[in-house]
Amino acid sequence: MLQPSMFENHILDHMTTSSTHKTSDSTGRLLDDDFETKSGTETTMDAPSGDEQDPNATGPRPKRKRYHRHTQRQIQEMEAFFKDCPHPDDKQRKELSRELGLEPLQVKFWFQNKRTQMKAQHERHENSILKSENDKLRAENNRYKEALANATCPNCGGPAAIGEMSFDEQHLRIENARLHEEIDKISSIAAKYVGKPLTSSFSSHMPSHVPSGRSLDLGVGSFGTQPGFVGEMYGSSTDLLRSVSVLTEADKPMIVELAVAAMEELIRMAEAGDPLWVPGDHNSIHQEIFNEDEYLRTFPRGIGPKPLGLKSEASRETALVIMNHVNLVEILMDVNQWSTVFCGIVSRAMTLDILSTGVAGNYNGALQVMTAEFQVPSPLVPTRENYFVRYCKQNVDGTWAVVDVSLDNLRQSPVSRSRRRPSGCLIQELQNGYSKVIWVEHVEVDDSAVHNIYRPLVNSGLAFGAKRWVATLDRQCQRLASSMASNIPAGELCVITSAEGRKSMLKLAQRLVMSFCTGVGASTAHAWTTLSATGSDDVRVMTRKSMDDPGRPPGIVLSAATSFWIPVPPKRVFDFLRDENSRSEWDILSNGGLVQEMAHIANGRDPGNCVSLLRVNSANSSQSNMLILQESCTDSTGSYVIYAPVDIVAMNVVLSGGDPDYVALLPSGFAILPDGPAGSAGGGNLDVGSGGSLLTVAFQILVDSVPTAKLSLGSVATVNNLIKCTVERIRAAVTCEQNP
Structure with a gap:
């Protein structure tokens, strides 16, 4: 039979090797029925250890050795010490054991159990937060899908009924057809020099169902001159550094x-x-x-x-x-x-x-x-x-x-x-x-x-x-x-209660604007694909896989943008788009709900330069109390209205001064430019504008919350329909306002 000191060593070995996943309650007792945390007085074993028991014994199972719990005073003292030092060293453990009347090993076990307990509680809290965020993103994704499915317009009709063939498959088919054409051309050229046609092993493996042309019918139009697939952001082989050589000492x-x-x-x-x-x-x-x-x-x-x-x-x-x-x-x-x-x-x-x-x-x-x-x-x-x-x-x-x-x-x-x-x-x-x-x-x-x-x-x-x-x-x-202002101007809404909250909201809005601007232009990092339709503006789309970025929701993001001319001065278009009272006239996703400004931060001399937090009170319960972060900015050369739906819980953290870098954003919005030099209309010069506006509309939509999912043609069709309906609504509204 093991001696008590040997039993302590046996328990210590067992705890350090097999109890790392066990937790303890607030009393310090290890949550395991086999043994309890050791206290004060030892008693002798009533039976041999499990290794020494006779497996053929038929009598009642003997009682295991029992230990007393720690006293309330001992627990309180160790709890207080744990707050300041969760990892005491040998000297500190010995000092505690003398003060509390415990063995150093007992103190060591208690702190080990306490750390395990705190770690488990922290993990449960983190899991709860992640589950909540996941549920919110899933609900937002469903809301977008519902809005896209119901996005109809008298001018552009309902969404096209398109099958769920993936873009990856379509891209491979079209790329195979293109390569086949190139090989045929090379073969015909080489035949002039060799004297006979060259055969390609590629030709024998071409599937019979590959289309011969490069256009892809989407039901809402066909692809333009670019390859018939949706490009990826930052996926272009034409990189800015492609021709920059390394500097030499010379x-x-x-x-x-x-x-x-x-x-x-x-x-x-x-x-x-x-x-x-x-x-x-x-x-x-x-x-x-x-x-x-x-x-x-x-x-x-x-x-x-x-x-x-x-x-x-x-x-x-x-x-x-x-x-x-x-x-x-x-x-x-x-x-x-x-x-x-x-x-x-x-x-x-x-x-x-x-x-x-x-x-x-x-x-x-x-x-x-x-x-x-x-x-x-x-x-x-x-x-x-x-x-x-x-x-x-x-x-x-x-x-x-x-x-x-x-x-x-x-x-x-x-x-x-x-x-x-x-x-x-x-x-x-x-x-x-x-x-x-x-x-x-x-x-x-x-x-x-x-x-x-x-x-x-x-x-x-x-x-x-x-x-x-x-x-x-x-x-x-x-x-x-x-x-950098330390005081909150009296004109700002009372939902912003601190200077720290004001700074956090402005920092979040800065990321909103930067994300929009870097994704709307014709950078070589963007592989835009044109969706052209007869009699309407070209809509260009691209995809991005969002993974491991706390600032964006995970999944497949589809960006869509179009630019067009409108015979309305830029300031009138800007004022219309930034005004929350006119938002229901163009924003399909708000479903005609009442839009209220909850927070307002002026950040420039022009009243159009501001950051706003908007609440959409929709009759649809799934969209009720949706928040929108919006920044509008303008100067003599152009204007922007950029916005993104934001989570209520996340915005409460930001408004209280918390870190805004972990708020997931997918910015959409508008860039408004003059169509030429202001004040020169009517001069007869081809380089002179007419006083109208060049408006770029850009959306980012999370079409699938799984980053590895395949993008369907139906998703592209509904986003294409959404952006065209938005354009028609804006045209109709500002033109009527221009000519009442």
């Missing part, structure tokens, strides 16, 4: 020399007057016009002559912004901050190499090799890709300058479709935290692929010019100033 002195020359040119371009910058007409969008002939005489060196097929585009703009020069320089030299502040213009950006970090603890002398894509918020305008060096310098008069210049000449590749001549800004410190910014944009670009309805806007320089950069910077500086 390249770096050339880059430094080019950056220094570019800085000198930028400063002269920013400060020069006539004849380099000729005063423009008072009706023109630009107060001054760039004289290209004078530029070539003034700066004969630079990055070389303009390549054939590219056109010059240069502009300059000056503004006062509410931010000090130090913070402005930091934003421009930090690629993450830069792409966030200018998310409507910069769709992707990356720092490839840092040749210098600057001196004296600041960015004076900093030199970075970068790549970026610049966009207009529409899939109809190709992005401008640039590979360039960015150089920052503090001048002798105290002003700061940041310049970009393309490095295309370092690459052994064809000339880029867009390149930056010295472009950037001068920053002068003013009083009261303001700065004066002079911005210069000078590029050479091939815009032949721009859609016709966007040509006047792009040709005018509004789409990519200095005016848009400065207007965006001014608006974002106002927004940042608002987010």
Whole structure:
């Protein structure tokens, strides 16, 4: 028979090897019928251990050794100690055992059980939260599916009855047909040289049911010139870095020399007057016009002559912004901050190499090799890709300058479709935290692929010019100033009760805007597929698999976007779309419910710049009390209305100052641009707008909560129908408002 001390060792071995999944109650007693936690006085064993018992014995099972529970005082003392130190060391356990009249092993067992208990409670709590979130996402998904299924419109009819053939299967069939055609062509060419036709093993394995053409009939239209499958976001083989070579040591002195020359040119371009910058007409969008002939005489060196097929585009703009020069320089030299502040213009950006970090603890002398894509918020305008060096310098008069210049000449590749001549800004410190910014944009670009309805806007320089950069910077500086305010203005609704809640809501809205802007343009990271239908606007779609991203619900996300012209001024369209009282006129998912503004944060001088939290009170019980987070922003070059449904519990966490990064968002919304230079209508020039608007409508819909699921043609058809119904509703509403 085991001695008591040996029994303690036996119990310890058993607990450490087989009891790791057991929990204990609040008294410290291990939840196991075989034994209890040891206390004070030992008693002798009444029977041998399980290993020594006779398996053939027929008598009653002898009683096991019993132990007393810990006293209430002992438990309270160890509970108090556990709060401060859940993992006591040997010395602390011995001290506790002396104070409480326990053995050190008993103290060790109690703390081990207590830690197991707390871990189990934490896991149960986490599981409860995850289950609740999963149920909410499933309910939201069902709500969207129901709304999509019921989305009908007198102008565009009900959803098409389409089978559930997956896009993966359709893509494979069409791709096989395309490869078959290419092989046939290669075979016919090779036959001219070989003297006989070449046979392909591929041909013998082609299924007989593969269609010969590349169009795919969806019932709501057919695919356009792109391959007949829905592309994936960030799935394109055409990557921004595809032709960027690794820098060599021989390249770096050339880059430094080019950056220094570019800085000198930028400063002269920013400060020069006539004849380099000729005063423009008072009706023109630009107060001054760039004289290209004078530029070539003034700066004969630079990055070389303009390549054939590219056109010059240069502009300059000056503004006062509410931010000090130090913070402005930091934003421009930090690629993450830069792409966030200018998310409507910069769709992707990356720092490839840092040749210098600057001196004296600041960015004076900093030199970075970068790549970026610049966009207009529409899939109809190709992005401008640039590979360039960015150089920052503090001048002798105290002003700061940041310049970009393309490095295309370092690459052994064809000339880029867009390149930056010295472009950037001068920053002068003013009083009261303001700065004066002079911005210069000078590029050479091939815009032949721009859609016709966007040509006047792009040709005018509004789409990519200095005016848009400065207007965006001014608006974002106002927004940042608002987010840093420590007091809550009296005009804001009382649902926001703290400055921390205000900051969290603005941070969440910033992610909302950035997510929308990076997904709506024609970036090379997006594989848009065009769904064209006779007599209506093209709808472009793409898919994304959302996995392991706390900021997005998991599953298959279908993005759909379309851009069109509407004969209504941009401000009127913007005011209509951002107004909660008119939301039921276009928002199919609100089902005509009453929309109320629960929270409002003004973040700019213009009343249109604000963040709102809206409640949709729908008659449908499954959609009751749905919340919508919305940010509207506007400046002289364009406007946005961006929104996303949000969970009530998650928003309560945000409004109390909690971390907004774990709130799942799928932003949808609108980008509203003028159709050309304002104030120039009727001039008879092809590059002049008519006073109308270019409106981009973009939706993101969770079509399946399983990331590995296959996207069906029916899902695409219903989303296509939804976006077209929304477009028709907006057209009808704003046109009636324009012509009552």
